[in-house]
Amino acid sequence: MKRKPWVLAGAAVLVVVVAVVAIGAFGGSSGAQDEADEGAAALASVEQGRLASRVSDTGTLGYAAQPDGTPYSVVNQASGAYTQLPSAGDEIGCGESLYRVDNDPVPLLCGRTPLYRSLNEGVSGPDVRELNRNLVELGYAKRSELNGTENEFGWLTAAALAELQDDLGLEESGSLAPGDAVFLPGPLRITRVSATLGTMSQAGSPVAQATSTTRRVQVDLNPSEAGTVAVGDRARVVLPDNSTTAGKVTRIGTVAGGGSGSASGEESESTSSTIPVYVKLERDNDASAIDETPVQVEITTDRVENALSVPVTALLARAGGGYAVDSVGDDGQRELVSVEVGAFDNANGLVQVTGSGLAAGDQVVVPAL
Template structure:
């Protein structure tokens, strides 16, 4: 006798490949004895035999949000914080993050942090190249005189003055220079998470003013080491969140696990393996609102069988001598061979002498 076991949504399902097995129905469900007569009855109802798709899935808990939040620190001179951009607002290239002493601190794209004043005559550098690339992208080099080469030229200064004019500054304040702290470089657009300082307080150098996140929503989930082999990058998933219809996603990355430090010597506990963090791309359906860290259930699709006969999992009954069967509405028992179990839909693929639209008995809902 041999069995094949599947873990589905935290429920261990034994799929017979030979020999005897217990009933898949709830305890006390009817099943025939060796002569085929029914034993103790439980209340039943019927469900339809259908033809469709089933998928084997691994279910894990997760959270829908915008990834890890990180701080933006103030780089300029100390000053009173006079305005903040509201939480959940997306700030794109050239947009305002916060305001110190009535001077907006603006976002530009780039991987090198701002670390000095931008002015004509400064030494060349990658930070200058980033600034020039942003000025061109913002449309402040209409005559194509600016060369993006990391050298702060007169054309660079002219583009800065055009940008300052777009802010609404009077002519006398369009200097063509940007003091340290006037711009912040980030890899791309950011979403405001929350303020780290209060309007009216003093913003000081190297202190966080606001925390931001990515603008692209993701689902993060934890997968235990023993289930790691069941999930891989590229797997399609189905995400369920309260108040919305299920929506799709794709596994983007699986973080590495590390062995947690042994528990304190006082407890004498052994080291434990940390779970793997799984990152999943996802876009919530319309009407979900701007949610962050909302709990979700993630069903990772391992394999799919299409256009197969299916019955509710609870329709399966053990046969005397091994194998499975279903009980038709007419009380006739039909042997079946289970295939994929779909824990999300509660249905199982079956082969046997069944046709779509037949009805099988299942335990009645209570």
């Protein structure tokens, strides 16, 4: 079981509230006051079993893009007039036409190295490796044929590339020049088109912005909560139609964002920095075409087996530090039992407790609803 620092998170507010109750519990009130207190309290059982520590907050369902959350930029290097452009919402696969210049398709090839030089027989490097990978995955070459020469542009690469160009309706040159294709991690989903149909293209001019086609949820957590989350943690996402789908934390931001602060430029107490946490859905189809939609995210940060737990509202803050619960015996006698707190299940309002004399099935006092 992984160990992480525990924080009070949302439960801290509840603890502050019950601290007021603790004043009466520790303070020797009158009999009449005791009766009033008992009338304003309820009982809850000490439970024993698996306790999951969870962080819950509202996130935004969208599409994954660059690691920092910004979209990919489709940059043109061809010369001529734009004769066809994509539309927002279009999904472009690897090897498909992204846009057209002078009616020649400019295909998307999937990779992270921009096409910054001409690729032809005799050259080698990581950009050639990405080209060869595209040709294999698109079915124009066999991996076994390129084994050991993945970084090299040989006659097999030229022949496979010529076949792809033929299928796209391009001249079968068997080589690539800057402007003949766009290399970006794909497939892509177009989010915004900045070029104008019929205008003359220029090298280095932006054509569009795009994301991947992979669904992702971004949830901004306060730093103390984000500190309990780890890559790989399981998540539960509640969609707008109240259906749920599973996900997994894939990335945690390292730069905190925050509120705008006050008009004077000083950050107000009500605004605080947050850390972005990214959750990948296990089943993209569950989210259909929903985009930029608020969703509820529940991240399980840890699990404790065979834990004793009580409602968070049962905790009483002791004047000298630490916590206690007000335990009620079978005979109705009340006793303050000091406890140490462990994992917080904020989603269900439970907290792990350990204390001498506290056992599963015991009754503890909680504020009445």
